[in-house]
Amino acid sequence: MFNLRSLFAFWALMVVFLGSAERAQAQTTGGGVTVTVPNTGVRRDHQDYAGKVLVTQINYKDCFSEDFFTFTVNLGTGYANYGLEVWAGTGCETQTNRNPATATCWRVADPVAPTSIIVNNLKVPVRALLSGRTGGSNVGTGGSGGTDATGGTGGVDASVGGGGGTDVSSGGTGGGGSASVPPDAPSECTPTSAAVLPATLSLYFLMLDSNSMVGGQFVYKVTYKLNAPAPPSGVTSGSGENIAPVYWTTPSTGDNTIDGYQFYCDPGPGEAGLAESNVEWDPNILPVDCPESSILTPGTRPADKYKCGSANKGSTSGTATNLVNMVPYRVAVAATDTYRNVGVISDAACAIPQPVTGFFEAYRGAGGEGGGGFCSFSRHARPVLLLTVLGLGLCLVLRRRRAT
Amino acid sequence: MKRFVLGLILGLSPVASAQAQGVDEFGAYGRIANHGESAQIGLVEARFGPYNPNVDKSVDGSPYQDTFGDSTRYMLGLEGDWQLLRIPHLGTLGPGLGWGYTRSSGYARLTSDLDKLSSEKTALTIMPVYLVAVLRADVLPREFGIPIVPYAKLGLGTAFWWSSDGGETAYAGSVKGTGISYGPQFALGGMFLLDVLDQSTARDADVSLGINNSYLFAEWYGSELDAFGSNKRLNAGANTWVVGLAIEF
Numbered sequence: 102m103f104n105l106r107s108l109f110a111f112w113a114l115m116v117v118f119l120g121s122a123e124r125a126q127a128q129t130t131g132g133g134v135t136v137t138v139p140n141t142g143v144r145r146d147h148q149d150y151a152g153k154v155l156v157t158q159i160n161y162k163d164c165f166s167e168d169f170f171t172f173t174v175n176l177g178t179g180y181a182n183y184g185l186e187v188w189a190g191t192g193c194e195t196q197t198n199r200n201p202a203t204a205t206c207w208r209v210a211d212p213v214a215p216t217s218i219i220v221n222n223l224k225v226p227v228r229a230l231l232s233g234r235t236g237g238s239n240v241g242t243g244g245s246g247g248t249d250a251t252g253g254t255g256g257v258d259a260s261v262g263g264g265g266g267t268d269v270s271s272g273g274t275g276g277g278g279s280a281s282v283p284p285d286a287p288s289e290c291t292p293t294s295a296a297v298l299p300a301t302l303s304l305y306f307l308m309l310d311s312n313s314m315v316g317g318q319f320v321y322k323v324t325y326k327l328n329a330p331a332p333p334s335g336v337t338s339g340s341g342e343n344i345a346p347v348y349w350t351t352p353s354t355g356d357n358t359i360d361g362y363q364f365y366c367d368p369g370p371g372e373a374g375l376a377e378s379n380v381e382w383d384p385n386i387l388p389v390d391c392p393e394s395s396i397l398t399p400g401t402r403p404a405d406k407y408k409c410g411s412a413n414k415g416s417t418s419g420t421a422t423n424l425v426n427m428v429p430y431r432v433a434v435a436a437t438d439t440y441r442n443v444g445v446i447s448d449a450a451c452a453i454p455q456p457v458t459g460f461f462e463a464y465r466g467a468g469g470e471g472g473g474g475f476c477s478f479s480r481h482a483r484p485v486l487l488l489t490v491l492g493l494g495l496c497l498v499l500r501r502r503r504a505t
Numbered sequence: 506m507k508r509f510v511l512g513l514i515l516g517l518s519p520v521a522s523a524q525a526q527g528v529d530e531f532g533a534y535g536r537i538a539n540h541g542e543s544a545q546i547g548l549v550e551a552r553f554g555p556y557n558p559n560v561d562k563s564v565d566g567s568p569y570q571d572t573f574g575d576s577t578r579y580m581l582g583l584e585g586d587w588q589l590l591r592i593p594h595l596g597t598l599g600p601g602l603g604w605g606y607t608r609s610s611g612y613a614r615l616t617s618d619l620d621k622l623s624s625e626k627t628a629l630t631i632m633p634v635y636l637v638a639v640l641r642a643d644v645l646p647r648e649f650g651i652p653i654v655p656y657a658k659l660g661l662g663t664a665f666w667w668s669s670d671g672g673e674t675a676y677a678g679s680v681k682g683t684g685i686s687y688g689p690q691f692a693l694g695g696m697f698l699l700d701v702l703d704q705s706t707a708r709d710a711d712v713s714l715g716i717n718n719s720y721l722f723a724e725w726y727g728s729e730l731d732a733f734g735s736n737k738r739l740n741a742g743a744n745t746w747v748v749g750l751a752i753e754f
Contacts, residue, residue, distance in 0.1 A: 339624020340615065344671045346624040387617065420671055456616035459627035459670035461682035463568035463614075464560065464739065471739030472677070472684045475665060 134308045134317030135177030136185075142173030143321075150441045158299075159227055159325035160440040164290035168227045174220040174306055174319070183308035183316045185213040185220060189230050193305035194315050207233035209304065228289040230302060231325060283402045283445065292327040297356050299326040299440060329444035330356045330436035332399075338421070338432050338452035345421040345452030347410070349434050358438040359414060365446055366409035367394040367431045370423035374406070382428045391429035391451035400445045402435065411437075424454045545717045545753055547599075548586040548641070552724075554747030556580035556607040558631060563731045563740040572627060573609040580607035580631075582747070586639045596642040601658060605633040613670060625671045631741045633728065635662035635690050646718075652698035654720065662690035662728040664741035686730035686738040694724030696751060718753040 145151060146169050149162040159168075174185065190206030192198045198205040209229040213220055301324050308317035333349035340346075347364055368378030375382075382388070396403055409432070412419030421432050430453070433446035461472065555577045560569035582605030589599030610628035615621045637660030645651040668675040668682035675682030699719045700707035710716040728742030 341613070341623055341625030341671050342616075344625060346626070346671070455623075457613035457623040457625050457627075457670070458616050458619065459613040459625070459668070459675050460568065460572040460609075460611075460629050461627075461668035461670070461675035462677045463572055464564065464668075465677035465680065467564040467566040467568045468736060469560075469564040469568070469739060470737045471686065472668075472680045472682050474681050474683055475685055 134179045134183060135175075136306050136308055136317045136319040137175045138172055138306065138319055138321055139175065142175070144171045145169075146171065154441060155324075157323045158440055159230070159323060160442045161286075161290055161327045161329060162442070163227050164231055164325075164327065165287060170225040170227070170230075170323075172220075172223040172225065172306075172321075174223055176215055176218045176220065176308070177317065178218075179316070180215045180218060180308065183215070183310055185215055185223075186210070186307050186309055187223065187225055188305045188307060189302055190233060190305075191303065193303070194307065194318050196313055196315075199313070206305070225304070228287065230304070230323065231327070232289045234293050234300075234302075284400075290327060295328070297326075297328050297330065297354075297358050297438075299324045299358075326358070326438065326440040326442060329442035330354070330359045330438050332436055332444055332447035333362065333434050334447065336432070336434050336447045336450045338430075338450040340453060340455055340457070341420070342457045343422070343424050343426055343454050345424055345430060345432055345454055346418065347412075347421055347432055347434060347450070347452070348418045349447065351417060352436060356436075356438075358440075359436050360439045360441075361414050361437045362412040362416060362419060363408060363435045363437055363443050364410040364412075364419065364421045365397055365403045365407040365433045365435065366421055366424065366452075367396040367403075367407060367449070368428065369407045370409040370421075372425065375425050375428060380428060382425075384427050387427055387455060388429040388453055391431050391453065394431040394449055397431050397433040397446060397449040399433070399448050402443060402445050403433075421452065424452070426454045426456055429453050542717055543711055543715050545588060545597075547588050548751055548753045550582075550584040550586075550603075550722070550749050550751040552580075552582035552584060552603075552605065552747045552749040554580060554749075555745050556605070556631075556743050557745065558607075558609075558629075558743050559729065559731070559740040560629075563736045563738075569609075569629070572613070573611045573629070578607055578609045580605045580633075580743075580747075582606070582633070582749075586641075588641070588753075594648065595644050596640060596654070596656075598638065598640050601637045601639040601660075603633070603635045603637070605631075607631050607633075626669075627671075627675065628669045629666065630669075631664050631666045633662055633664040633730070633741065635728065636660050637662075637690060637692070641696070646698050646701075652701040654696040654698065656692075656694055656696065656724075658690070658692040658694075658726070660690055661687065662730055662742060663687040664728075664730050666739060666741045684739055686732065686741045688728060688730040688733055688738075688740075688742060690726065690728040690730075690742070692724050692726030694722055694726075696720035696722040715754050716752050720751040720753075721748070722751050723748045 143156050145156055145163075147166060148154070148156070148158075148168055149160055149166070154160075172187075176185070186208060187210040188199060188206045189209045190198065190204075193206035197203050199208075209232075210223060210225045213223060301322055304321040304323060306319040306321065307315055310316055331352045331354055333352055335348075335350040337348045338345045339348075345366075349362070352359070366374070368374045368380050380392075396407060409423060410419055410421040421430070424430055429451065431449040432452045433449040435444045435446045437443050458466070465472065557578060558569065561567040582603060584601055584603035586601035587599045588597035591597055608628060608630045610626055612622040613625045613627040615623050637658040639656060639658045641654055641656040643654045645653050645655075664686045666684060666686065670682075697720060699721060707718070710719070723746065725746050727744040729740065730738065730742035731740035732738035
């Protein structure tokens, strides 16, 4: 039998049940104070490809451009007895892991003394997040020497700060380079291993008392990928009209993170790129060769203004576009990955766009008058047969009507 | 073109009305046929064959052959027929609607030296669509036990086509390289009744799937999609043969 009161009671019970389940998923408590970061409480200041990638993803450009996270943290009652600190690393809820001598964690934001249950605008710089990595793990330790292949880490200031401030930005990685990032890459943004797969980094929002004991915590996971794929090899180009077909051999590293290819041209695309380059050219003279480029140096990552096309994952050819005929271009290719990292460029090939005659031009040149769009109709076409067929159809209809 | 299609549909409408009543001047139909077969209402074909469009027939010179060479291109297609009328001691008659797809590609030539190829791809894609009246004389297998069904098709074809250079829509001056061609279309062919090879399976297919008969077929067809002799339309039709598999249901 229908009972409205029972129905309300059932739905109230469901709401309580679902609400508690949601909270259980969103928060982790390590003591007497609840700490939560709602999904809507995470923002990025200028994330690369914001809205197209997860807010938790970090790529090289995010690090290079000094992007930062802004968190809103919700606290439970009793917060006034604690300070809020944000650490990155492994097992940061354990005090010894925040101890400089045995640290596996590093602090990534200045400590906060909460004045209400909501802490707004807690900023965590991406570079600070990435500063404590070493060897591809999340462990922040003393510095190690870098190599050209992997880079190394410098010392990390992982001192415990129960309430006092610590300059988190001072921790940084040491020198060393990587084949997949430019030589001038900031130390925090340099990969610490040759691994190409994304890595996960845990952020610990800790409520710490005056003895650095944890009174509550929340763990937020981000993923980062700084290694871009190696460039393709065997890059060649050819002639097209205002374009340059580009061909390459995919990198033999078996990098499954490759998600596409980016083309770079010198001079840059369009009339603007040509004007900026100061290249001398004559629209009536076909150049015989391309001069060497000081922009497209293999192993570097040119500025975005030199981008002149892209190709999808799995392609071995593509088209550099918006070029000017009779101008000698150098064209290079970089691989891109699932985190939108753009790798360093390959050797540059020579391309000289020039007018070509495709099928449709040849057809029109031979006197054909077709074309002009799917909806185009010529006033000079022969409608007689069409009208005849239409008339026959009409006659059949009329004949049938008479019969009935 | 819309008027033409409308006219053709209107022309067929009296017959459609007759079918709805279940009776026409040839007698009743639309019910279980002889030999315990399920009702037979139509046929679908999967088609494959060479397709070299008649582009060069409507213009001076040979732009198609010069661009794409003389190697054979192929077309994939589908056709669905509605077997509207059963003509006693002859076969079925009804409208058929077909669709196909073919693409030719090659390298554009350097304008400065037409004997030399550039690295830029140029392509012509054609998607023929046609509406035909189809007569299938299945009297031979039905009344004489000969597993052959000759057939004929006549109607109008059209083709959507588009040309590209370097992966982008082609232009000649300001004229866009896309269009629609139309013209007459006919076909003559024969189907071999596969049911005779395994009658038990054929019966099962009818009982479980409603497939009355299945055929292998070969057909010669011609389509002159040049707007009835004009060079105002790219002649995207072809005179060629096609083979395929057909099932009646």
